[in-house]
Structures are given as C-alpha cells and as structure tokens.
Amino acid sequence: AGHPADHPTINAISATVTTLYEVPYGATAILKSFDICNTAGALRSVRVFLVPDQGTAGTDNALLYDTPIPAPSSSDPVKYGIFGWEGEQVLETGATIQIKADNTGCTITASGVEIT
8 A cells, every 4th residue: 555655854955975765664665756945045966866775876876966956046036946856766675865965055855655
C-alpha cells in the first residue's frame, strides 16, 4: 500500500553534500517533485543526486548538476529565484536523495510517496 512520505519540509542546502532523504528498509519511494528557492542575493548552482544504496553522490547519479538558480530580483517580478522539477523517479530501499549548492542561500522542498 502506498502512503504519502513525511510532510514536505523546507531544508537548507549547504556547500557540502548532505542527505535530504533515505528510503526506509522494506520500502520503495517515488520522488514526484521538488522546488529550490534561492534566498541569497546572488546566483547559486545546485546539485541533486539520486544515490543507490551504498552508493556515492557523483555525476553518474545526478538528477541536477550545477543547475543555475537565479537570485530573486525586486526590480524584475519575473525573476523569482525559484527552480521547480516534476517527474517520477523510483528509489529502492537504502537509496538517498542528496543535495549540494556552491554556497549557502538555497532551500529545497521535495514531495513524493513511500510504498511499503
């Protein structure tokens, strides 16, 4: 049976690779969407990795790699400083979603489903 993963929370993205989520034992997860918000006053670049169990974040499992997230602009209302992704990525037991930015100043909110 499927059930929603933990309620989405806003997580800061640091300049080192950190784990956003790990699929629990005996479960499969489906990542459905995430939004990245640039809260800094400058352009940031972000990496998102879908790492298999016992794997390491790298170019072979990158969903986003050095993707530019523009700074929000008060003079241009079209530039919100937000990047959104939607799709379906299946993650098996022990897999992780890992994130990294070139500097502090971004947050991520991800949504998906866990199936047990």
